[in-house]
Amino acid sequence: MQVSIYRYNPDTDEAPYMQDVDVDIPEGRDLMVLDVLEMMKASDPSISYRRSCREGVCGSDGVNMNGRNGLACITPLSEVVKKKKRLVLRPLPGLPVIRDLVVDMTQFFRQYEKIQPYLQNDTPPPAQERLQSPEDRDKLDGLYECILCACCSTACPSFWWNPDKFIGPAGLLQAYRFLADSRDTATAERLAELDDPFSVFRCRGIMNCVSVCPKGLNPTRAIGHIKHMLLQQGT
């Protein structure tokens, strides 16, 4: 099978280029895209990408496969290649490339940092732990599962245009995770931080984030909830 892979080594290459590689895919087995990358790396060790858990848990191998962001380790080849018989691998769009498929995630994590992704509670801590009713705990489902792979934010045009100001779907999903948490008392402060025209309101409901999230999460819905909370607080 022909694989076209984005190559860029800033030490030796003047510009990025696409390299075509023929890979022998074993018959009768559906490999994951990460397996193909491993096979390619076995013959050309200079090919660079991130990966760790190889089972969709760590979020380090987000890449763009035939135009669509996803985790290489849990994306079956058959799902990407279909009839085209060709695999095109590129780094996640919109972020600076460090080398080959490895991108610089600084901007992504800076947005995550902005939403203060930790529980804040100014009441005295109880002897053991802060309890939560099962119903309140249920509100965090669909939010806490995010593995910060950045597939969503790097598929979002609003994040491409203003990555320094728009929090992006991943960050906003986590922002809502803490806004929705019954144990967090910083709701008003959190909302005040999000009221400017960029942080939340640059979301135009394009829903690329929802369509690519490998964990099946729905950032657009969370963003809708945040807008609703802002509206309730502001009126």
Added chain:
Amino acid sequence: MVTNATSLTRSGLSDFIIQRVSAVILALYTLVVIGFLLMTPELDYGTWVEFHAGTVMRLFSTLAVLALAAHAWIGMWTVGTDYVREHYFGQRATVFRSIYMVICVGVLFVFVAWSLQIFWRL
């Protein structure tokens, strides 16, 4: 660098609300005008002028003109801060964006002033 300074209210929420409310006003205005056109079989200049001569209709038209201006500014500002940026234009982006915004404001000002002049026969 893109900043909030030129946004209509500097608050995303306020811009959002104005955008929605102005959209409703414009939708109602459009319905009223279309309704008038449909229910007036013999439409001529006289009936058209008469339709717009009442104080209520004049106020409604004024409101619609202002709503359109606010709606357009928020939209055009968003488009400008999305696309007229360093990413495409390098160092000169701020200059280009300023020119773009001045043109938008100019067009909107002329639109509002001229419309008011027409509606209120100034």
